[in-house]
Amino acid sequence: MIYLDHSATTPVHPEVVGVVTDVMQNIYGNPSSLHGLGVKAERLVEEARRVIARKLNCSPTEIYFTSGGTEANNLAIRGVAEKLQSRGRHLITTQVEHPSVYDVMKQLEQKGWRVTYLPVDRDGRVSLADLEKAITKESVLVSIMHVNNEVGTIQPIEQIGRMLANYPKILFHVDAVQSFGKLPIDLQKTPIDLLSISAHKFQGPKGIGALYIRKNIQLMPQLVGGGQEQGIRSGTLNVPGIAGMAKAVLLTEKQPHFLRDCQKWKKALIEKVTERVKPVVINGDLSLEGGAPYVINLSFPGVKSEVLVHALEEKGIIVSSKSACSSKTEKPSRVLKEMGRNDQEALSSIRISLGYQTTAAEMEQCADKLIEVVTKLQQVMKVRSR
Ligand SMILES: Cc1ncc(COP(=O)(O)O)c(C=O)c1O
Structure with missing residues (x-):
């Protein structure tokens, strides 16, 4: 896991x-x-x-x-x-x-x-x-x-x-x-x-x-x-x-490289995912001064957050939709709505948040599984909408 x-x-x-x-x-x-x-x-x-x-x-x-x-x-x-x-x-x-x-x-x-x-x-x-x-x-x-x-x-x-x-x-x-x-x-x-x-x-x-x-x-x-x-x-x-x-x-105090590592991994994951999956909306500030490098929030319009969270869990990747306290509500995130995202964007977001034990290999796996799962879900949606 x-x-x-x-x-x-x-x-x-x-x-x-x-x-x-x-x-x-x-x-x-x-x-x-x-x-x-x-x-x-x-x-x-x-x-x-x-x-x-x-x-x-x-x-x-x-x-x-x-x-x-x-x-x-x-x-x-x-x-x-x-x-x-x-x-x-x-x-x-x-x-x-x-x-x-x-x-x-x-x-x-x-x-x-x-x-x-x-x-x-x-x-x-x-x-x-x-x-x-x-x-x-x-x-x-x-x-x-x-x-x-x-x-x-x-x-x-x-x-x-x-x-x-x-x-x-x-x-x-x-x-x-x-x-x-x-x-x-x-x-x-x-x-x-x-x-x-x-x-x-x-x-x-x-x-x-x-x-x-x-x-x-x-x-x-x-x-x-x-x-x-x-x-x-x-x-x-x-x-x-x-x-x-x-x-x-x-x-x-024992984590001097934490922020630097997170920033590197966050950038790499976002680059890979945005290259391979469309559409993707990045929620938050990507600069080191403006955004905490240990939080990544992405929306995949058309794919429901909950479905994505469960599909990723089946692949062994634990992430969340919105914050833990509000992830059980169906309503779009207040935060994303206030940031100007529409309902579809706000209802299709996931949060990937890193910790002191997170490794480069885990982040690579996360990116690969995310691409795999979103692509598959998008195909299912396409077939359904025909
Ligand atoms: C920004 C922020 N404030 C407050 C809290 C609440 O903290 P606690 O879970 O210790 O009550 C949280 C928890 O998610 C949080 O993210």
Whole structure:
């Protein structure tokens, strides 16, 4: 089997499995407890906080553990919106966010907040001019993802952060779930106030993530109880998950050639497929600065995504249609529609997403099988339409 659905989730690295099981078996104390076992667990948690903070170039006290990316996004957006509502009730985001941002915004709209959803161009990118135009005196938060989960487009978060620095009353949240561990993020260089990450996207366990909250930013806790995580996120900490996530962060350092290799393989696959199959629509930005090289999204108009995904699976290639959370719905992808694709193009797209273990040989096989399967399906369609 060739697994190319790493944007949905990644296999957990064996060394991460080792850490998680060791902590489960041996360091099972509650980090809030005063006794030795508790202290041991607390030490692990604080070491993990330091590891993540080092990777982001921020202070460990600015890292708050959550149950994953969804919770981090919910906490950031709802937490800020509720805390700052007396200052203003206008929020800005994009049309192509993950549902854990987009649907929170929709919910807040129903509760009386005003939300601006920025449009994107054909590559899926927002414009700084549109963002600046959307800002009003009531604006309190801008939430824009780093790497899009469906098409890999990289939003210009550095420029956005710098521009927003001229508006000190507006906070900037970045959903970095699809970029953390792969693309560099330096919080001392990029003015970001809140940033979400999730361990299962970089060989860590599922159900653990974190929200970076810049010092002195206050938000409304969404889970109240024991007062853990400086009162921002109550609940007994998932110590094995946290230790596993820290291990996974350390392992990301061991992949210096990842982006370069992915870019090479992405280019080769796209060249081969576009040469041999017609029509093909490339969804996303092919440049290294504009598109994450580990995400490839292609549409084969006339061939249904679901049929293609299953046909490829029969050949041992695992890819996905849209993102994992929405792949079971029949509706065309919101992201692709917003990027100007028509229904047929949006309903015939597949996402091939690469991970640290992906090899050149796997990518070659993927290209060959993709060409074989699409060609066959196109022939079947032709016969049927006669
Ligand atoms: C961009 C983005 N944000 C948020 C999430 C949600 O993260 P989690 O699965 O940890 O809840 C995902 C997961 O697919 C994602 O791709």
